[in-house]
Amino acid sequence: MHQRDRVEAATFAAKANINREQYEQLCAQAVQDPDGFWAGLAQRLHWYRFPTRIRDVSYDLRDFRIRWYEDGVLNASVNCLDRHLDSNGDKVALIFEPDDPDAPVQKLTYRELHARVCRLANALRNLGVGKGDRVTIYLPMIPEAVVAMLACARIGAVHSVVFGGFAPQSVADRIADCGSKLVITADEGLRGGRRIPLKANVDAALKLPGTHSVETVLVVRHTGAAVPMQMPRDRWFDAVVDGQPDSCEPAQMNAEDPLFILYTSGSTGKPKGVLHTTGGYLVWASYTHALVFDLKPEDVFWCTADIGWITGHSYVVYGPLANGCTQVIFEGVPNHPDVSRFWQVVDRHQVSIFYTAPTAIRALMREGDAPVRATSRTSLRLLGSVGEPINPEAWRWYFEVVGEGRCPIVDTWWQTETGGILISPIPGATDLKPGSATRPLPGIRPALVDATGTLLEGEAEGNLVLLDSWPGQMRTVYGDHQRFIDTYFKTYPGMYFTGDGCRRDADGDYWITGRVDDVINVSGHRIGTAEVESALVAHPAVAEAAVVGVPHPVKGQGIYAYVTLVAGEQETEELRQALVAQVRQMIGPIATPDVIQWAPALPKTRSGKIMRRILRKIAEDAPEQLGDTSTLADPSVVDALLRGRPR
Ligand code: 6R9
Numbered sequence: 001m002h003q004r005d006r007v008e009a010a011t012f013a014a015k016a017n018i019n020r021e022q023y024e025q026l027c028a029q030a031v032q033d034p035d036g037f038w039a040g041l042a043q044r045l046h047w048y049r050f051p052t053r054i055r056d057v058s059y060d061l062r063d064f065r066i067r068w069y070e071d072g073v074l075n076a077s078v079n080c081l082d083r084h085l086d087s088n089g090d091k092v093a094l095i096f097e098p099d100d101p102d103a104p105v106q107k108l109t110y111r112e113l114h115a116r117v118c119r120l121a122n123a124l125r126n127l128g129v130g131k132g133d134r135v136t137i138y139l140p141m142i143p144e145a146v147v148a149m150l151a152c153a154r155i156g157a158v159h160s161v162v163f164g165g166f167a168p169q170s171v172a173d174r175i176a177d178c179g180s181k182l183v184i185t186a187d188e189g190l191r192g193g194r195r196i197p198l199k200a201n202v203d204a205a206l207k208l209p210g211t212h213s214v215e216t217v218l219v220v221r222h223t224g225a226a227v228p229m230q231m232p233r234d235r236w237f238d239a240v241v242d243g244q245p246d247s248c249e250p251a252q253m254n255a256e257d258p259l260f261i262l263y264t265s266g267s268t269g270k271p272k273g274v275l276h277t278t279g280g281y282l283v284w285a286s287y288t289h290a291l292v293f294d295l296k297p298e299d300v301f302w303c304t305a306d307i308g309w310i311t312g313h314s315y316v317v318y319g320p321l322a323n324g325c326t327q328v329i330f331e332g333v334p335n336h337p338d339v340s341r342f343w344q345v346v347d348r349h350q351v352s353i354f355y356t357a358p359t360a361i362r363a364l365m366r367e368g369d370a371p372v373r374a375t376s377r378t379s380l381r382l383l384g385s386v387g388e389p390i391n392p393e394a395w396r397w398y399f400e401v402v403g404e405g406r407c408p409i410v411d412t413w414w415q416t417e418t419g420g421i422l423i424s425p426i427p428g429a430t431d432l433k434p435g436s437a438t439r440p441l442p443g444i445r446p447a448l449v450d451a452t453g454t455l456l457e458g459e460a461e462g463n464l465v466l467l468d469s470w471p472g473q474m475r476t477v478y479g480d481h482q483r484f485i486d487t488y489f490k491t492y493p494g495m496y497f498t499g500d501g502c503r504r505d506a507d508g509d510y511w512i513t514g515r516v517d518d519v520i521n522v523s524g525h526r527i528g529t530a531e532v533e534s535a536l537v538a539h540p541a542v543a544e545a546a547v548v549g550v551p552h553p554v555k556g557q558g559i560y561a562y563v564t565l566v567a568g569e570q571e572t573e574e575l576r577q578a579l580v581a582q583v584r585q586m587i588g589p590i591a592t593p594d595v596i597q598w599a600p601a602l603p604k605t606r607s608g609k610i611m612r613r614i615l616r617k618i619a620e621d622a623p624e625q626l627g628d629t630s631t632l633a634d635p636s637v638v639d640a641l642l643r644g645r646p647r
Contacts, residue, residue, distance in 0.1 A: 016428025068280035115246035131156035140189030156251035163308025176210030192336035255279025273478030284472025289319030355384035387524025419472025
């Protein structure tokens with residue numbers, strides 16, 4: 001990147017919480033006095049017992065452990081609610097913007113949110129949910145979703161939020177994996193005027209094997225649709241919550257007690273239950289939210305992520321509420337009722353910090369500048385991006401059209417596994433570069449390695465690793481600690497492997513290039529190729545399937561599937577549609593294949609391994625980049641696939 005492409009931090013710096021010098025001091029302190037630095041971060045929170053053992057980490061496989069603040073005792077909901085009541089009880093915590101812009105906006109103060117959380121927490125306790133029990137939350141983006149998460153945290157139950165776009169099979173898999181005792185759902189969700197049959201999906205999920213652990217289903221009445229209730233399993237949320245006391249004794253949790261499980265896709269067919277613990281996660285969510293977003297007491301923060309993703313956990317629920325911030329939660333979509341919706345909501349609620357995904361930016365950019373210019377957006381002072389690399393063109397549009405050149409953009413790199421942001425500009429302290437997540441946060445030690453694990457110095461491109469732990473790091477894969485170690489710590493001994501490729505430029509700034517494993521990033525959502533493949537081969541007509549990601553102008557990556565049929569089956573349009581429907585029905589609409597190409601055979605090595613590198617190039621229609629095909633068992637397969645590309 002050239003000098004002229006830098007956007008200087010200077011204009012924002014005058015009002016920023018920290019300047020470049022202070023940022024550099026923090027980075028230096030984290031190196032010189034790590035215990036002092038990390039203990040200092042913990043002071044952001046309320047502890048029943050402040051930790052004396054700050055950090056105990058070893059990535060050495062013979063003696064592997066990750067523990068932070070391990071003798072500390074706290075409660076996450078107390079930090080997000082009770083702590084603010086005396087000074088800020090009447091401050092608005094949540095502004096709920098419904099899908100339908102004409103439906104009433106709801107505002108909940110910290111005091112009201114606290115009361116709602118306590119009522120549900122009491123109800124959950126009465127239903128026999130206690131410390132360590134798992135609760136699955138399958139809700140739309142409504143206030144009850146936030147209430148449900150915090151109510152679990154209050155009593156020490158471990159929540160597992162499942163995105164409302166997932167199909168019954170995916171819901172069932174996630175319930176079965178963690179053995180949830182209780183499910184919280186709604187009659188229906190609303191997205192862009194469409195109804196999402198959440199309760200019906202739960203009913204279908206609970207008919208599937210492995211879900212017998214569920215004793216109770218709480219159903220929020222949201223759209224008012226008539227849904228069958230199966231007694232005594234199903235209970236109306238209102239009915240169990242009404243009349244409960246609006247205070248509730250919080251469970252005292254050890255810092256290393258689990259706070260939540262969140263499933264994410266990896267390179268095998270089975271999603272991983274990423275487990276985060278209470279103390280370190282909350283410290284990191286709260287610290288990064290305040291630091292990266294230059295948070296001030298008068299800000300109105302809006303993160304558009306759904307709570308079904310980690311971004312919704314850290315930057316809708318735990319970070320903003322731990323910081324006592326006012327924020328918008330939005331049930332709808334960017335293009336309903338029209339493509340000005342995001343900016344209308346910004347104006348309506350005077351949003352000052354706006355955080356979204358590149359896919360949304362690109363989709364709106366295609367609609368031109370007019371729908372943006374039709375709104376004022378003068379309340380905005382800072383913009384954020386997360387979920388996938390943001391291409392410089394989209395960055396510039398976001399900066400110049402949405403932010404009118406006034407608002408820095410924080411391009412925040414992180415993962416479900418990292419709990420919070422690890423690499424990002426600090427507004428006012430870091431010069432911005434369109435397309436680069438720039439620098440690590442204080443205390444974070446990224447590095448690049450080549451395929452053999454050798455550390456690369458200076459300007460380089462390689463695989464992104466982290467040399468040391470941070471408090472928000474995941475602690476295990478639920479129920480499969482060996483998988484945690486194998487996935488993240490075996491590839492490069494002594495380091496955490498992110499699964500991302502990355503370039504570091506001559507200034508030392510980081511440019512994430514995308515996943516280097518079998519994970520596709522569709523609109524910022526991680527989808528394992530193996531998950532889509534197993535949904536395809538579950539169809540009786542399919543013999544074999546191979547799925548790769550292809551560049552997509554809006555979604556970042558699209559899903560391209562090669563399908564080989566069993567002998568005698570016909571390659572028809574009906575079958576193609578049936579296969580698309582099969583994937584949607586088994587995983588959910590987010591995994592919808594963009595292209596299904598019939599493949600008489602797949603390119604395989606002599607040992608039978610599918611060569612995805614070649615399939616990616618065929619999907620991109622880049623035969624000149626195919627590279628060496630001589631190791632293929634049958635090189636003629638490649639020509640057949642190139643000729644067979646659907647147009
Ligand atoms: C927070 C979140 C993680 C993967 C990650 C990377 C990609 C996220 C990014 C980014 C480039 C950014 N990613 N933020 N790539 N620039 N600012 O998205 O978590 O759903 O687990 O996805 O997303 O590939 O490894 P998660």
